[in-house]
Amino acid sequence: MKIFGLDIGGSGIKGAPVDLDMGDLAAERHRVLTPQPATPDGVADGVRQVVEHFGWTGPVGLTFPGVVTGGSTIRTAANVDKSWIDTDAGTLFSDRLGGLPVTVVNDADAAGVAEMHFGAGRDRKGTVVLLTFGTGIGSAVFVDGVLVPNTELGHLELNGHDAETRASSKAKEDGDLTWEHWARRVQRYLAHVEMLFSPELFVIGGGVSRKSEKFLPYVKGIRAEIVPAQLLNNAGIVGAAMYAAEQHG
Ligand code: BGC
Secondary structure, rough: OOOEEEEEEEEEEEEEEEEEOEEEEOEEEEEEEEOOOOOHHHHHHHHHHHHOOOOOOEEEEEEEEOOEOOEEEEOOOOOOHHHHHEEHEEEEEEEHHOOEEEEEHHHHHHHHHHHHHHOOOOOOOOEEEEEOOOOOOOEEEHHHHHHHOOOOHHHEEEOOOOOHHHHHHHHHHHHOOOOHHHHHHHHHHHHHHHHOOOEEOOOOOOOOHHHHHHHHHOOOOOOOOEOOOOHHHHHHHHHHHHHHHHOOO
């Protein structure tokens, strides 16, 4: 079965039809720039462009970088325009897409669902925590493969700061930190999450998952196994489509 998956990020809106049997994109993905400021109206236009590029007319799953309840309503907007808060994004996108059935899900939850099914968390039991390091830090917590949605562990307090402002990859870039310096912050952060959840496995996602050999060797003293995500840039798109398939498939 094929469903359209779409990932709304701080810099790009990207999507493609997804082959749900393979857990992979069924066509090369199309990307447009996220409008700045990333308001609901501007983002909805970008979403329409990506979907129209493929002439898609079936169900669409979308990720959003904030808390999403009921597959539709946005509750937080840490790194996008605050006017998203309390927006019924499902209705907004569906209207802009000529009434196509739409499901919206938190970006890290979508990536986590895809990694648990097709990637680094496949067949893993017990507690698994996926963390995405990007503009912010996203989290997805699984117990025996079942997701606890909207965990928002990126906003745990770390040394008196919102953790994502210290340990995201944006924090690395903004502070011009070496891999080793940044890895020490990631280590402190993982130790804190481990203290709270005692997971068997951490899956490290986001753009840095491609460069794990540069920083994971510096992350020491964590009891849980730590592995990079496997679906790289496509985890959000695949996970969004999986969500939509559950609702509308
Ligand atoms: C948001 C999360 C999101 C993460 C990654 C955080 O700032 O609060 O909802 O999953 O960034 O985009």
